[in-house]
Amino acid sequence: GAVVSQHPSWVICKSGTSVKIECRSLDFQATTMFWYRQFPKQSLMLMATSNEGSKATYEQGVEKDKFLINHASLTLSTLTVTSAHPEDSSFYICSARSTRTGLGYTFGSGTRLTVV
Amino acid sequence: QQQVKQSPQSLIVQKGGISIINCAYENTAFDYFPWYQQFPGKGPALLIAIRPDVSEKKEGRFTISFNKSAKQFSLHIMDSQPGDSATYFCAASRTGANNLFFGTGTRLTVIP
Numbered sequence: 561g562a563v564v565s566q567h568p569s570w571v572i573c574k575s576g577t578s579v580k581i582e583c584r585s586l587d588f589q590a591t592t593m594f595w596y597r598q599f600p601k602q603s604l605m606l607m608a609t610s611n612e613g614s615k616a617t618y619e620q621g622v623e624k625d626k627f628l629i630n631h632a633s634l635t636l637s638t639l640t641v642t643s644a645h646p647e648d649s650s651f652y653i654c655s656a657r658s659t660r661t662g663l664g665y666t667f668g669s670g671t672r673l674t675v676v
Numbered sequence: 677q678q679q680v681k682q683s684p685q686s687l688i689v690q691k692g693g694i695s696i697i698n699c700a701y702e703n704t705a706f707d708y709f710p711w712y713q714q715f716p717g718k719g720p721a722l723l724i725a726i727r728p729d730v731s732e733k734k735e736g737r738f739t740i741s742f743n744k745s746a747k748q749f750s751l752h753i754m755d756s757q758p759g760d761s762a763t764y765f766c767a768a769s770r771t772g773a774n775n776l777f778f779g780t781g782t783r784l785t786v787i788p
Contacts, residue, residue: 566719592774603765603780604720653719657774664710665769665776667719 566668
């Protein structure tokens with residue numbers, strides 16, 4: 561099967577600091593990874609699509625300077641929340657799509673970010 | 677605009693009963709329809725998926741029914757168990773496109 565590891569699973573940071581979240585595809589190569597944000601009892605909201613070796617594509621309304629995405633290899637994408645504020649507190653989830661067809665989308669276990 | 681509409685928002689089922697969740701879509705170019713199960717504090721996990729060339733797919737207690745002409749698909753959970761209590765999301769995508777469009781989710785509670 562396809563496994564996506566997301567780290568950390570939870571993080572608490574102070575306002576104004578930056579937090580990095582890692583998303584790794586463990587047993588497959590992912591040319592494309594996705595970052596979602598999920599508010600309590602709501603659906604997943606796509607923030608951006610990251611492609612290995614190129615700039616991420618951000619959804620409308622998502623601040624690219626606040627949510628920095630890097631996809632430097634076929635197995636790793638990172639999301640950095642810069643100058644975090646309490647309103648950035650949320651559940652962030654990454655997803656990866658294999659270069660091999662038929663495997664669909666695999667999700668990480670999510671990161672609970674709390675900004676105090 | 678919501679690409680995939682899901683109902684009901686919440687569902688309570690007795691243990692052993694059948695849970696049914698429905699989804700509808702507009703874009704006829706969609707050709708991949710997965711269902712995800714999400715437990716609190718966890719990421720979604722793929723449960724079962726179907727492509728439009730078949731009208732039904734069954735895996736254990738989980739069945740997807742697909743109606744191409746009506747642009748609807750549904751998840752049936754047979755012999756529902758308390759361990760099935762979770763939030764279920766339907767989704768849709770099309771070959772060649774990157775994005776996966778999610779429904780709004782259904783919170784299922786199976787009571788003993």
